[in-house]
Amino acid sequence: MLPDWFLSLRTHGMAGTLGIELLELSEARVVATMPVDERTRQPFGILHGGASVALAETVASLGAAARIDRERFVAVGQEINANHLRPKSDGVVRATGVPVHSGRTSQVWSIEIADELGRLVCISRCTLAVVPRRGEPA
Secondary structure, eight states: OOOHHHHTTTTSHHHHHHTOEEEEEOSSOEEEEEEESTTTBOTTSSBOHHHHHHHHHHHHHHHHHHTSOTTTEEEEEEEEEEEEOSOOOSEEEEEEEEEEEEOSSEEEEEEEEEOTTSOEEEEEEEEEEEEEOTTSOO
């Protein structure tokens, strides 16, 4: 089940362009899928590392947003890394993100991206800054 606040965001930006679909969104876990197709493959026919990173940051950003007061704060990507472990040329990948740290001013999320057989394609860690919305006192 997806929270109401997310419903207006689902087709906007890079996630919509890459075909990312959110399956689960809570404070404890975020799960999303992304097709491996002409939008997400690099010129040599395999999943582009940048597409994997975009999927990972999407998952982490939405998870972070679920854990904050969205009226007063926004979570923004600060750092991300990724290890690409296995090539993937077609089908669908599934990203599962969980919080490692959730503090007042930062969050760290761990994201695993796997193929249809559950084999890891990529692992990523994303750090997000939690900052006041513009116009809010610090």
